[in-house]
Amino acid sequence: MLKIEDLWVEVAGREVLKGINLEIPSGETHALFGRNGSGKTTLLMTIMGFAGYKVKHGRIFFKGEDITDLPPYERARRGIGILFQRPPTLRGVKLRDMLTICSQGRLNPQELALIYGFDDFLDRDVNLGFSGGEIKKSELLQLLAQNPDLVLLDEPESGVDMENLQVIGQMIRRLLEKDVHRRRTKSGLIITHTGFILNYVTADRGYVMLDGQIYCHGNPLEIFEGIQKHGYEECLRCLRRI
Numbered sequence: 039m040l041k042i043e044d045l046w047v048e049v050a051g052r053e054v055l056k057g058i059n060l061e062i063p064s065g066e067t068h069a070l071f072g073r074n075g076s077g078k079t080t081l082l083m084t085i086m087g088f089a090g091y092k093v094k095h096g097r098i099f100f101k102g103e104d105i106t107d108l109p110p111y112e113r114a115r116r117g118i119g120i121l122f123q124r125p126p127t128l129r130g131v132k133l134r135d136m137l138t139i140c141s142q143g144r145l146n147p148q149e150l151a152l153i154y155g156f157d158d159f160l161d162r163d164v165n166l167g168f169s170g171g172e173i174k175k176s177e178l179l180q181l182l183a184q185n186p187d188l189v190l191l192d193e194p195e196s197g198v199d200m201e202n203l204q205v206i207g208q209m210i211r212r213l214l215e216k217d218v219h220r221r222r223t224k225s226g227l228i229i230t231h232t233g234f235i236l237n238y239v240t241a242d243r244g245y246v247m248l249d250g251q252i253y254c255h256g257n258p259l260e261i262f263e264g265i266q267k268h269g270y271e272e273c274l275r276c277l278r279r280i
Contacts, residue, residue, distance in 0.1 A: 039064045039188055039225040040085070043098035047084050047226060054080045056250045060187070065222035067214050069236060069258040070229050072247035073270045075166070077124065078229040081247070082190045084122050085227075087113050098189065119186030121177045123193045123229075129163035138166050140183035150179060154205060170197025171206070178209040189213050189226040195235045207238025216240065233262035246270075 040062040047055035054077045062068050072078045084091040085098060087110040098106045105113055128136070137147035137160075151157040156175050165173050174194060181189060191210065198206055215222040216239065228235060236258060244258030248270070254261075264272065 039066075039101060040227070041099040042085075043097045043099070045081075045084070045096040047080060048092045048094050049080060049090060053094075054250050055084065058250075058252060060225060060245075060252065062225050064225055065215075066242040067216075067226040067228065067239070069233075069241040069244045069261075070227060070247055070252075070267060071233060071244060071258075071261060072229075072231070074231060077250040078231075078247055079192055080250075082120060082192050082227070082229060085113075085190060086110055086118060111150065114184070115184070117187035118190065119181045119184050119188070120190040120195055121174070121181060121192060124198055125165055125173060127166050129166060131164050133164050133179070134159055134160040136180055137183045140180045141185070145183050147183070147268060150182060151193045154179070154209060171199060171202030174198055174206050175209070178206065178213070181213055182209065183199055184185070187224060189224065191226060191228045191235075192229055193229055195230065195232060203234070207235065210235070210239045214239070233265060237264055 039061070042058055042060040045055055045058040046053065058081060070078055070081070080091060084093065087105070087108055093106055097104055100113070100116060101117070105116070129236060134147045137145065137150060147160055148157060151160055154175060156179060159172065159176065165176055170177060174197070194206055194210060195203055211217050213224065214226045215224045228239065228241060230236070241258040243255060244261040245252050245255045247260060
């Protein structure tokens with residue numbers, strides 16, 4: 039689904055990503071751990087193709103196609119969707135209209151919002167005056183309407199209380215086909231600082247990013263447990279021992 043080869047990225051003249059290699063097969067969900075400022079969000083924004091994230095070297099492939107130089111809207115059309123950690127407020131754009139646009143008229147916004155008790159927000163401006171949990175639900179409803187093949191999730195648990203986190207987890211599981219028993223086709227890359235989202239959404243593989251590089255990979259729950267016990271400082275000490 040996604041293949042990244044030796045990716046080096048510069049932001050505002052500063053080298054942030056340094057030789058990233060990553061593969062996510064179809065149907066798998068991977069989790070990327072790392073403390074703040076390690077380059078996790080830069081990786082997602084680069085995959086999505088946003089301006090300001092300059093690829094100095096390396097390539098990004100989606101479903102076998104080189105998308106390194108494609109604009110964001112072309113990547114979205116091909117089946118990549120993103121949940122922002124801090125999405126913008128869209129004044130004058132109703133959530134109902136946004137869901138219709140995202141689904142290209144395939145879905146009834148009322149029916150989709152009712153599933154998650156969010157129908158009262160349909161005629162409000164997108165994210166205007168929403169709480170942290172409400173913003174995440176709004177963003178996930180838009181992704182559900184878009185129905186992408188690859189879902190990029192930037193700290194979905196950030197700013198969400200425990201009650202809303204369960205609903206957020208349900209929405210992500212639906213996005214990634216976690217509740218179906220047939221062969222899954224949707225893939226995901228979840229960025230997490232705390233790792234708490236893994237209590238609600240299972241991941242197949244985990245990685246740790248430090249200073250713009252991926253240093254280790256393995257069972258995501260084992261990695262999370264290690265981070266909880268010892269923090270990211272232990273990752274740095276481990277590297278110094280190698």
